[in-house]
Amino acid sequence: MPTFSTWFRDQNKLIAEALTGLHYDPEITFRYIVGDSTERVKPYLLPIQSFEGTGLGLFKIGDKLNEVPLGFRIRREFWETEYFKLTPSGISKTESPGTDTMYIPLELTSFAGKVGDEGPFLRYGVGGASGDHPLYLVEETDKGLILRGFYQDKKKELDFCTRTNDKAYKVRIFLKNYYSSLALIEEGSNPEPKTNALEEKVSMQGSSISEINWHDPKSIVAYLDKTVIGQTRAKKASAVTFSNYMINMENKDSNLPKDCMILIGPTGSGKTMIMKTLSQAAGIPYAKASLSGKASEGYVGHRLSDVFKQISEVTDDESPYAVVFLDEVDKVAINSESLGNDYGPKLQQEMIGWLEGDKILLKTKKEGNRDEKWLDTSNILFVMAGAFHGPDEAQSLEKIISKRIGVESRIGFTRSKSKPEEEDLLSYVLPEDLINFGLKPELVGRISARATLSELSIADKVRILRESESSILKKYENLMQIKGYGMIYDNSVLSVIAGQCPERTGARDLNAVCSNLFMEIIYDPSKFAEDKKITLTPDLVMNLLSANPVIEVQEAVVSVSSELGQDCESAL
Numbered sequence: 001m002p003t004f005s006t007w008f009r010d011q012n013k014l015i016a017e018a019l020t021g022l023h024y025d026p027e028i029t030f031r032y033i034v035g036d037s038t039e040r041v042k043p044y045l046l047p048i049q050s051f052e053g054t055g056l057g058l059f060k061i062g063d064k065l066n067e068v069p070l071g072f073r074i075r076r077e078f079w080e081t082e083y084f085k086l087t088p089s090g091i092s093k094t095e096s097p098g099t100d101t102m103y104i105p106l107e108l109t110s111f112a113g114k115v116g117d118e119g120p121f122l123r124y125g126v127g128g129a130s131g132d133h134p135l136y137l138v139e140e141t142d143k144g145l146i147l148r149g150f151y152q153d154k155k156k157e158l159d160f161c162t163r164t165n166d167k168a169y170k171v172r173i174f175l176k177n178y179y180s181s182l183a184l185i186e187e188g189s190n191p192e193p194k195t196n197a198l199e200e201k202v203s204m205q206g207s208s209i210s211e212i213n214w215h216d217p218k219s220i221v222a223y224l225d226k227t228v229i230g231q232t233r234a235k236k237a238s239a240v241t242f243s244n245y246m247i248n249m250e251n252k253d254s255n256l257p258k259d260c261m262i263l264i265g266p267t268g269s270g271k272t273m274i275m276k277t278l279s280q281a282a283g284i285p286y287a288k289a290s291l292s293g294k295a296s297e298g299y300v301g302h303r304l305s306d307v308f309k310q311i312s313e314v315t316d317d318e319s320p321y322a323v324v325f326l327d328e329v330d331k332v333a334i335n336s337e338s339l340g341n342d343y344g345p346k347l348q349q350e351m352i353g354w355l356e357g358d359k360i361l362l363k364t365k366k367e368g369n370r371d372e373k374w375l376d377t378s379n380i381l382f383v384m385a386g387a388f389h390g391p392d393e394a395q396s397l398e399k400i401i402s403k404r405i406g407v408e409s410r411i412g413f414t415r416s417k418s419k420p421e422e423e424d425l426l427s428y429v430l431p432e433d434l435i436n437f438g439l440k441p442e443l444v445g446r447i448s449a450r451a452t453l454s455e456l457s458i459a460d461k462v463r464i465l466r467e468s469e470s471s472i473l474k475k476y477e478n479l480m481q482i483k484g485y486g487m488i489y490d491n492s493v494l495s496v497i498a499g500q501c502p503e504r505t506g507a508r509d510l511n512a513v514c515s516n517l518f519m520e521i522i523y524d525p526s527k528f529a530e531d532k533k534i535t536l537t538p539d540l541v542m543n544l545l546s547a548n549p550v551i552e553v554q555e556a557v558v559s560v561s562s563e564l565g566q567d568c569e570s571a572l
Contacts, residue, residue, distance in 0.1 A: 015104060018059045019128045022046055022135075023178065028170045030134070031316040032111035033120050041111050043134045043149075044126060045171065047178060048086065050139065055086030057102060071103040072150070074124075074158055082158070086137075090160045106150055106158070109134060115151055115161045124150035124158065138171055145171060145283055172283050173250075212281055214246035220278065227277055227470045228270045229463045230456070233427065234263060237451035238274045245381045246282060249321045260355055260446055262329070262434075263385040264397065264426055265453025268508035271385040273470075275325050285314045285322035291347065292331040304347055308360050308375050319376035323383060326351070330386035330397075333438025348440045355382060355446045384447070388426075388437060398425045400433050426452040456507055461498035462491065464507050472514045473497070480534065485525050489536035496538045500545055517544050
């Protein structure tokens with residue numbers, strides 16, 4: 001075992017090389033307070049990996065990959081040094097340094113920023129090749145991208161903060177390039193095959209970011225196919241829109257197209273699921289607001305612009321790249337009766353300003369005073385959605401379309417080869433139909449992409465239960481496995497479950513039906529199991545659902561869904 005002096009000398013040599021190789025990208029910035037002003041600061045990024053209770057730093061030094069247990073040291077005084085070791089749960093102080101750990105020297109910087117709801121606090125950083133900057137540890141986990149930084153707490157001690165999905169897209173690009181370069185380095189400089197451990201780390205870290213080629217809409221659709229069943233037209237249109245947006249974000253070229261999209265289809269058909277899935281995969285902020293019951297600026301109650309607070313909570317960008325999903329846009333139509341006032345036209349006018357790149361004032365409290373924060377909407381992808389049923393059948397979008405194309409009525413509609421089938425009526429929508437429904441021409445004129453979704457059949461719902469990666473039934477299977485029970489069922493059971501969903505509710509009510517189905521099973525699994533196997537049959541399913549009708553157990557959806565780690569409302 002080397003002496004401490006030998007260890008210390010070797011450490012300094014390795015650390016100097018490691019700090020030189022830290023990632024420093026002018027495109028990745030965080031906002032900090034410096035003196036009396038606010039500056040955007042470029043941090044250092046270091047990929048890490050949690051492995052068997054140890055935090056590993058992944059250093060690219062020269063042409064070699066260095067995977068070593070990672071620690072940090074702070075020199076309080078000339079004679080006093082504190083050591084900290086990285087663990088999967090955070091950092092832990094150690095009495096003495098370990099000889100197998102690389103200790104990165106942390107120094108207090110002049111940069112201050114908020115930590116949670118408190119702050120600002122001074123940040124710790126390192127003296128790399130580009131000067132003194134805050135240090136962030138980057139890790140891709142099954143919960144998404146996580147950034148970990150260091151700051152001085154109220155007791156003037158080292159503390160550790162975590163930020164999820166902040167600057168995620170740019171950081172994921174860094175990770176993708178980083179691991180790709182590691183793979184090339186290993187292949188080019190070392191003829192021996194990679195170790196299984198390295199292959200596992202690179203594969204695990206890169207899986208979530210390499211699965212989609214954002215330049216290829218077909219790749220995006222293939223990714224959506226895993227969770228969104230059917231709705232081919234909507235997935236294609238959404239993929240093209242999102243691909244254009246990601247290329248625009250990557251190149252920051254105002255000459256490239258940036259669409260505003262509208263999704264039209266019945267409730268539970270997958271409108272929200274499509275955009276939420278793509279936003280999460282891209283690692284960009286996502287916010288959703290229902291336009292029903294909202295007021296415009298200057299009115300009492302919840303403002304529609306409050307949706308931007310959701311964006312500001314996860315990013316410091318003043319002009320962020322993000323997705324804002326505006327649901328129930330049909331409720332602000334001029335002929336809508338849902339608002340009961342003249343808010344509809346005012347809300348539409350407000351939305352027009354957003355699409356043009358308005359600056360939104362976000363009012364936040366700071367030490368008892370009002371602190372103004374602005375958000376520029378220029379780079380945001382706006383997606384609107386609605387069922388467009390109208391106040392009554394005569395004013396529905398389908399009725400408007402049917403009159404235009406010569407189909408007398410949706411009710412009692414007779415199919416023919418020369419006219420569209422009932423479920424395809426919405427696919428014939430034109431801008432003039434949206435205007436006739438009650439949307440302002442100025443708003444419709446700014447909607448560059450349209451997609452329609454059809455109502456889900458029982459067969460579609462069966463496919464969702466059987467094939468979708470987000471299937472609620474699969475989640476209950478996982479829950480039962482944790483409890484030590486397997487499950488056996490066939491397609492006939494899936495048909496019974498799907499058939500119990502009320503009409504025109506789409507896939508959303510699959511959650512409620514499954515919650516009711518599993519209530520008694522979860523309460524006493526042994527009652528239904530044989531050799532730790534629970535066999536679901538159509539008769540058993542019907543008996544359990546008859547004992548717990550959907551309308552009587554809505555509160556139970558929350559409790560059971562929380563055990564699953566999911567909201568009771570589906571993402572659809």
